[in-house]
Amino acid sequence: MRIWFLLALLLAFLPLSASEKPPSAAIASAHPLATQAGFDVLEAGGNAFDAAVAVTAALAVVEPYGSGLGGGGFWLLHRASDGFETMLDGRERAPLAADRNMYLDEKGQIIKNLSLNGPLAAGIPGVPAAMAHLADHYGKLPLKQSLSSAIRYADQGVAVGDSYRRMAAFRLNALRDSTDASAIFLQRGAVPDENFVLKQPELAKTLKVIADQGEKGFYQGIVGKKLVEGVRQAGGIWTLDDLQKYQVIERKPVYGYYKGTKIVSAAPPSSGGVALVTMLNILSGYDLDALEAVQKKHFVIEAMRRAYRDRALYLGDSDFIDVPLEQLTSRLYAAGLRASIHPEKATPSSMLSGNVYENPGFHTTHFSVLDKDGNRVSATLSINYPFGAAFVVPGTGVLLNDEMDDFSAKPSEPNIYGLVGGEANAIAPGKRPLSSMTPTFLENDQGVAILGTPGGSRIITMVLLAALDFMEGNRPESWVELKRYHHQYLPDKVQHEVDAFNQSSLESLKLAGHSFKQLNRTYGNMQAILWDLKNNQVEAASDPRGEGLAEVR
Numbered sequence: 001m002r003i004w005f006l007l008a009l010l011l012a013f014l015p016l017s018a019s020e021k022p023p024s025a026a027i028a029s030a031h032p033l034a035t036q037a038g039f040d041v042l043e044a045g046g047n048a049f050d051a052a053v054a055v056t057a058a059l060a061v062v063e064p065y066g067s068g069l070g071g072g073g074f075w076l077l078h079r080a081s082d083g084f085e086t087m088l089d090g091r092e093r094a095p096l097a098a099d100r101n102m103y104l105d106e107k108g109q110i111i112k113n114l115s116l117n118g119p120l121a122a123g124i125p126g127v128p129a130a131m132a133h134l135a136d137h138y139g140k141l142p143l144k145q146s147l148s149s150a151i152r153y154a155d156q157g158v159a160v161g162d163s164y165r166r167m168a169a170f171r172l173n174a175l176r177d178s179t180d181a182s183a184i185f186l187q188r189g190a191v192p193d194e195n196f197v198l199k200q201p202e203l204a205k206t207l208k209v210i211a212d213q214g215e216k217g218f219y220q221g222i223v224g225k226k227l228v229e230g231v232r233q234a235g236g237i238w239t240l241d242d243l244q245k246y247q248v249i250e251r252k253p254v255y256g257y258y259k260g261t262k263i264v265s266a267a268p269p270s271s272g273g274v275a276l277v278t279m280l281n282i283l284s285g286y287d288l289d290a291l292e293a294v295q296k297k298h299f300v301i302e303a304m305r306r307a308y309r310d311r312a313l314y315l316g317d318s319d320f321i322d323v324p325l326e327q328l329t330s331r332l333y334a335a336g337l338r339a340s341i342h343p344e345k346a347t348p349s350s351m352l353s354g355n356v357y358e359n360p361g362f363h364t365t366h367f368s369v370l371d372k373d374g375n376r377v378s379a380t381l382s383i384n385y386p387f388g389a390a391f392v393v394p395g396t397g398v399l400l401n402d403e404m405d406d407f408s409a410k411p412s413e414p415n416i417y418g419l420v421g422g423e424a425n426a427i428a429p430g431k432r433p434l435s436s437m438t439p440t441f442l443e444n445d446q447g448v449a450i451l452g453t454p455g456g457s458r459i460i461t462m463v464l465l466a467a468l469d470f471m472e473g474n475r476p477e478s479w480v481e482l483k484r485y486h487h488q489y490l491p492d493k494v495q496h497e498v499d500a501f502n503q504s505s506l507e508s509l510k511l512a513g514h515s516f517k518q519l520n521r522t523y524g525n526m527q528a529i530l531w532d533l534k535n536n537q538v539e540a541a542s543d544p545r546g547e548g549l550a551e552v553r
């Protein structure tokens with residue numbers, strides 16, 4: 001009797017394992033209507049993967065400056081029934097007629113804006129194929145049902161918020177250059193006013209064709225034909241062959257372990273998971289909890305510097321180049337990097353061999369989903385720059401990405417964000433450009449975290465700071481609110497939000513040799529979920545910097 005009592009007591013205090021079911025579902029996304037679209041599907045009997053289709057499609061309609069049918073992304077999946085994990089790589093591919101020098105003039109100089117604006121900047125989109133793949137292989141509901149909210153939003157129209165107007169102002173000139181983009185996203189050629197309702201009937205039609213025919217509805221048939229004709233008439237190089245050959249690839253996620261926490265994150269062609277694991281491996285050699293805040297920040301910055309140096313040197317599409325994945329994510333390798341860190345002095349980036357640039361953007365989008373069976377999705381999607389290439393293909397409503405700018409147009413030349421890329425990320429036909437998107441799961445005996453954020457090259461360091469916060473026992477509200485700082489090897493500066501450092505930390509770190517650049521705006525839009533295994537409760541948070549909605553139901 002006594003034994004049974006003790007056993008019952010012990011069980012009561014043991015944390016649940018992730019094989020148990022969560023008490024509620026949760027969705028966090030960058031737009032309330034996208035979060036609602038996900039719940040509509042869950043409430044209709046769909047699972048987290050169906051909800052991911054619904055949120056992906058809804059974001060394409062209601063947050064067109066961040067992602068869309070004309071873009072790509074990475075969907076990290078965890079299936080509860082058997083613990084299977086995979087990453088859907090729906091990243092854009094370079095067209096088959098692409099050439100490593102396609103953005104250079106006859107003197108070998110980069111032609112400004114050619115990889116940013118207009119259809120020559122666009123890779124072959126992956127979002128429609130990824131939605132169909134999710135529905136066919138992992139979901140329970142037909143695409144028709146999962147896409148219905150997005151179709152309604154596109155048909156009936158949605159009110160736009162301040163972020164939309166800010167992004168439209170930022171991309172005004174480029175949007176004006178595309179007749180269809182201007183007609184859809186602007187109001188009489190200007191930034192829309194507060195009462196503007198964004199209606200996208202042609203996008204609704206394209207979504208309906210995908211709902212009826214699956215991915216063929218986008219990559220073949222009438223829509224495929226219109227896409228190729230529209231792109232080519234405006235100077236692009238897409239062919240029907242490009243569209244027909246596009247394939248989603250399932251890749252093994254990148255795994256790491258940090259003091260009892262399992263990290264599951266994005267594999268190449270994203271640099272996100274590799275750099276995150278490298279940084280955590282470096283930091284695992286320090287007792288960060290016991291250190292003063294300023295000392296801890298010094299080590300974190302030095303870990304960032306080294307991981308971003310490697311990103312630039314070694315990372316690219318692993319179907320085209322050999323990525324030394326095992327080395328970059330090994331503890332032994334990280335120990336070597338750690339040994340090069342002086343505990344009190346910054347290492348000038350010029351003293352680390354390598355030559356690279358990276359770009360901190362403010363585009364892209366992220367969402368996280370947990371369903372009541374414990375299935376999870378962490379997805380980061382992009383069309384690259386705000387409003388992508390600012391080009392809508394006539395008759396389709398599809399806004400194209402400018403993800404070709406994520407390649408190194410000229411190895412060792414910085415792109416629009418000042419990022420330098422290496423040979424590993426040079427343009428080649430059919431290749432996927434290197435990404436920083438870092439959809440991530442973290443798991444320890446306290447809980448399961450599902451998180452990610454937009455933000456160009458700063459994505460990875462935002463996820464790192466949130467991961468460290470999770471491991472300190474803090475909650476999603478704290479992860480998304482953290483004041484952010486970032487080092488990307490080159491330029492050799494710690495970029496940071498206001499108040500990321502107090503005055504005395506700033507002075508100490510400057511004395512240690514760090515240089516700082518305070519940004520004049522905040523960055524990131526993290527969407528996060530915690531399934532607290534100890535108390536079996538679910539929490540979710542949406543970044544206060546954005547207009548998103550996190551809900552637990």
Ligand code: GLY
Pocket residue numbers: 364382383384385403406434435436437456457
């Ligand atoms: N276009 C942003 C990224 O993939 O990192």
